[in-house]
Amino acid sequence: MKALRRFTVRAHLPDRMAALERLSINLRWSWHKPTQDLFEAVDPALWERVGCDPVALLGQVNPKRLDDLAADASFVRRLDELAADLDDYLARPLWYQQQIDSGAQLPNGIAYFSMEFGVAEVLPNYSGGLGILAGDHLKSASDLGLPLIAVGLYYRSGYFRQSLTADGWQHENYPSLDPQGLPLRLLTDASNNPVLVELEMPDANQLRARVWIAQVGRIPLLLLDSDIPENDHDLRGVTDRLYGGDQEHRIKQEILAGIGGVRAIRAFTDVEGLPSPEVFHMNEGHAGFLGVERIRELIDAGLDFDTALTVVRSSTVFTTHTPVPAGIDRFPVEMVKRYFGSPADERSREEHAAGSPSGASSRLLPGVPIDRIIAFGEEDDPSKFNMAHMGLRLAQRANGVSLLHGRVSRGMFNELWPGFDTGEVPIGSITNGVHAPSWAAPQWMELGRELLGDADLDLLREPAVWGRLNEVDPGHIWWIRSQLRKQLVDDVRARLRRSCLQRGASDAELGWIATAFDPDVLTIGFARRVPTYKRLTLMLRDPDRLEHILLNDERPVQLIVAGKSHPADDGGKALIQQIVKFADRPEVRHRIAFLPDYDMSMARQLYWGCDVWLNNPLRPLEACGTSGMKSALNGGLNLSIRDGWWDEWFDGENGWEIPTADGLADETRRDDLEAAALYDLLEKSVAPRFYDRDEHGLPTRWVEMVRHTLIALGPKVLASRMVRDYTEKYYAPAAASLRRTVEPGADGQPFGAARDLAAYRLRVADSWPKVQITDVDSYGLPDTPLLGSELTLTATVQLADLRPDEVVVQAVLGRVDAGDALVDPITVPMQHAGTADGANEIFSTTTPLPVAGPVGYTVRVLPHHPLLAGDNELGLVALA
Incomplete structure (x- = not known):
């Protein structure tokens, strides 16, 4: 029989073990290995079985085991130490507080909006790089002490789980996630009732959402959930899936994320007694409606529209991750009018489609003229509402996510600044970064502690500290790399076996997997989302040549491929199928594999163990590409098209540049040329360097490239560097701008400066x-x-x-x-x-x-x- 409903019951913890609950509910454990080790010690086999999830572990562990541990003085001492360490981490002054103490004028709060957050695999609220970047932003903001509140949606099915059919076609499965079985708590009021965010939808329907809180170290992540009994059936599904459904579904999600997100922040700060954030940061345009909600708040407070807009713009930051217009969310203008229509507008649907009268107030945002909302999203096509254009028009400060992407963005949005040369468009750049404790292998973290002589890794922000790697014996560096490669091979074999069984193979057919891949062979990784521009199958341009490279008797190569295609992208699924069919061939299946269900846990093993990270997008369509940064953080060498961050930081000694033919109009010819260049590099540069050994079997020139990569790129690729850049270059100026804007005027009335600027505009x-x-x-x-x-x-x-x-x-x-x-x-x-x-x-x-x-x-x-x-x-x- 199948259960009608599924829910999670948590175990009752002995009083002496109560701190386990607090450690499990704060996601700091996801990047704090001592806390992970503590939970593993509760029940190592169960820890592995539940996917290293503390909440699931505590829900399934035998109560007698907890009683036994409560009587174990050694375990209880470790528990007390780690609980005290978490308390200290949450309370002590960090970089942000130190900046304020030194006189820096910083915001008293920052609100950070994103449609996805990849904080930990146990909370699958992400699909790819945008979400992982957002998760790393939160974790580094916590480590630096930023007073940041994050906002997103809670997706009942997250992003899909991927498997492969017998013929290699991607299959999607959407498991239902019980929030009570996740490291979440519900936002409640003083009477312990769930706080509900409410929005007026068309046809007088109310969209309501409760707010789950994921505590990411110091950072509260507010996740809005529409799957509640207070909603009509169709509105309960608004937050069902990440990037699922049609445009109607999508606009509901983005209205809830933006407008509902602001209302969730107001409720949260009121309940917690916190100051309202001064700066609002949009991570892409999905939550752009937050700006019009803030305008509504200020109009309610007595300001006119233009003065309210002036205040909102002064304190808003917009980050674009999109290098092509096709990647921007664009809704039909008539759809936007329908959702923001006037409550007094009861005309027929045909009359309504003709547009609301100029200046009519919005149903969803009373007091806000609909025509002004529509103007934010104007573009060349008058029938479309452009979310990125709205983000740029509502933000005084905007940036791309690498130097090259900043230049691309200035060209892409040049139309909003007519008469200006592309270089003068006010879109800057802050190159993305990655959270080292989340992505660096434990062996590298331990080496870092040894070099620092301290368990506190804050000093890794300083380039001079990375220079101490020059003192490390090359044999030790190679030992770490070899150990991680072996660990990856073991993981690949296990995943490959599971995938083959899912596709219909029997155990009797899978004996070959025991010797598939080799811990001593040059290992290359290619894992990412599968849109066309990332060119998953460029490596297959000449299958015979690729086979020769993989099977070379003296210098073999093994290739591990992973990635998900959007469920609606049959073209992307066809690319995956091509790779799978090539990898299924008996001649090469021990040297190349496509691993399904790419997620954070798989990615971590790949970043740790791969010697080379391959990236071959169509230049300049990779906005940043942080996967290569994570590989570099583990001593992996990048083999990449000069795009995104690699265009900025490639120096000739930290990897290899794949020559590009991006000016070539013939796309087929361009792909042929770039594939040939890739094969040449593998055969003539990469493999020879890896297999060139000294008398002790050490690839000395390779190890020196690894050492140089860590020293040169280590301090650059850190998310702590990125968050500090945002703080100093965007958050602090935005807060200062807001404070000047809201100053009283000559008549002593508040917002006088904003009124003056609005009048000037x-x-x-x-x-x-x-x-x-x-x-x-x-x-x-x-x-x-x-x-x-x-x-x-x-x-x-x-x-x-x-x-x-x-x-x-x-x-x-x-x-x-x-x-x-x-x-x-x-x-x-x-x-x-x-x-x-x-x-x-x-x-x-x-x-x-x-x-x-x-x-x-x-x-x-x-x-x-x-x-x-x-x-x-x-x-x-x-x-x-």
Whole structure:
């Protein structure tokens, strides 16, 4: 018989063991090995069986075993020490508090929104890199002491579990997750009743969600759950699956994440007695509706829309992870109008589809004009609402996730700043990082402690500390790498056996797996999501050549492949099937395998054990690609297209660059060329370096590359570096901007500065079409100008209703191409020199010529206000 309902009952712990509950419910255990070791000691076999999950362990352990442990003085002492260590970790001043003590002006709270979070495999709320990055952000924020609150959705089925059919086709399974069996607690009010977040949906339906809290060290992660009896049946399924369903389902999820997420934060801070966050960070555009909810709050408090927008923008950060327009969520405008429609609008569906009257208030967000909401998502296609555009319009600060991705993003969103060169688009970059305690193998962590002479790994943030690896004997480095490779081979054999059995094989057919893969053979890993641009099957471009590389008698190679395709992406599933069919061949199956159900636990083994991490995306479509960082953190060498972070930090000695043909229009030809380059590198550089041994069997040149990789990349790839960068370059400036914006005005009323800036923006928008540069004169150059010769420029500017101090006038000069376009120009400020004819303003500057060759110049005007993040923020420019 099958159970009607499944739920989890937790064991009653003896009083002396009560601290186990506290240790199990705080996800710090997921990156704290001493705590993991303690839970393993409770019942090693059960620990392995439940997938190293403390909550599941405590739910299934024999009560007599707990009683026995309560009488074990050694175990109880360890438990008390670890409980005290957790208390100390949660309370002591960390980097953030030290910065404040030294006088840094930092926000009193940060809200971080993401649609997925990969904190630990026991909480499968992630699908790939975006979620793992978000999880690492939280863990490093905790280690640094940031006052951050994270917000997402609780997916009852998480992301799917992947298996393979007999013919290699991906099959998805969605297990139901019981939140009571996970390291979660319910947000309740003072009367211990669950707090419910409520949103008005079309047709007067109410979408309600309760809030689960995952405690990630110091960081509370709020997860909204719609599967509750208070909802109608169809609304209970809003949070059923991550990235599942159609656009109707998706917009409900994103409305709940953004608007419901803000309301969850308000409820949480009220219950916990915490200050409201000053800075709101959108990790991608999925939760972009949080900005309009915050505008509604401020309108309720008495502000007009534009002043509220000014306050919201000043304190919002937007991070884009998308290198292609196709990767952006875009909804039909009519769908957005339907969800945000006016409560007084009871016209027929046909009339409603024609659009609400300008200025009509939203049903979901009373007081917020619908046309202003729609304007946030405007793009070239008037029928589409662009979530990334909304994120950028609601945030004063924005960034990509690597230097190259920052450049790509500035080009992709250049349309929002017309008249500006791509390089001037106000989108910066902070290169992603990875959380070392989560991803570095225990052997490397132990070596780090030995080099530091201290169990506290905070010093790993300092590059000089990594230099101590120069003191480590190369034989010890190779021993660690060999030990991890052997551990990986054991894991691969076990996973390969399980996969073959799932696909219908019998034990009698699987004897070959016992000797499949070899702990002494060069091992390459390729594991990631399977969209087309990541080119899972580039390695199969020439199957015969790949087979020759794998089976080389003197320098064999073994290849481990893993990854999930989106359930709706049959093209991606077909790529997986191609790899599986090649790997199924008896000739090569001991050297190449596709492992199904790629998750954090598998990824960890791959990062630890692979000698080389392969990445061959279509450049520049990999925004960052943090999997290669995790491999590098374990001494793995990257073999990659120069994309994402690798474009930034490849130095010729920490791996290999696969030459690209990304300018080639013929995609087939490009793939052929890049595959051939990959094969050449494997045969002529990578394998020879690995198998080149000294008289003691040590690959000395390989080990030196491993050592150099750890020293050069170790401090760079850390998520602690990334979070510090966000704090110093984005969070602190956003908090400072907010505090200036909400200052009282000359009349003593709050938000005076915001009102002034909002009024300025409106005046600029009204006046800008009339701003003109009517005349530009130059003089002072000799007949034959030389580099450094001084050029004097004067410009006559008609400013309409703006004052000279409300604009900046700049001379822009530099080398010109054949079409007279300025190439990498410099800008020189021009000073106000007086008024002509009582109407036009004169601006002037004198500057040396900066370059030789064909040189040109122009003059431009930009709006200027001290509360803008930059003079390019409003996207307005007048050119001569």
